[in-house]
Amino acid sequence: GQNIDQPTEMTATEGAIVQINCTYQTSGFNGLFWYQQHAGEAPTFLSYNVLDGLEEKGRFSSFLSRSKGYSYLLLKELQMKDSASYLCAVTDSNYQLIWGAGTKLIIKP
């Protein structure tokens, strides 16, 4: 079966760095997305990785290792507004998007 695992909840301190991991087992791979979702709102796009390596975009970076079926989202200089759920999603061989359950990130002052 297809499976995406990410931690249910993480807590970090304002100004710090946090890494949210995502491991996946899917039938084929055509890219991995990270989305941010604030409570009561729709998800918004953060990043896309299809090749191995690190993609940096401001305070957010995303890493992919296809051989390990592993990705992480790195958030630097955390701000209170970063408190949200972070969703990992993988495109399989049929171009279906398989969603993880999301990681709720709590930022403390």
Add this chain to the structure above:
Amino acid sequence: GAVVSQHPSRVICKSGTSVKIECRSLDFQATTMFWYRQFPKQSLMLMATSNEGSKATYEQGVEKDKFLINHASLTLSTLTVTSAHPEDSSFYICSARLGRAYNEQFFGPGTRLTVL
């Protein structure tokens, strides 16, 4: 960037009535749109994939006669919750995909449905 609108943003209805939710891609043509449902503190659950000009593909466990999907044009898909019951109360979100290969989905703002 690609913009998707959804209407209404909130709806409260009585049990037994039907509710229609519209999803529009404002500045691009979307051959494929997706309908999700999200219960409080849970992740997105894909309900169905809507392809323009053809029947929707429903996920296992989703009743196609209860959740009617129509994708009549490249910019509009509608979801009708028929004979709504309190257990249908949820956050319904649509998304649209630009192209098959890239597969980024652009999300609408969601519709909060409350059935009394």
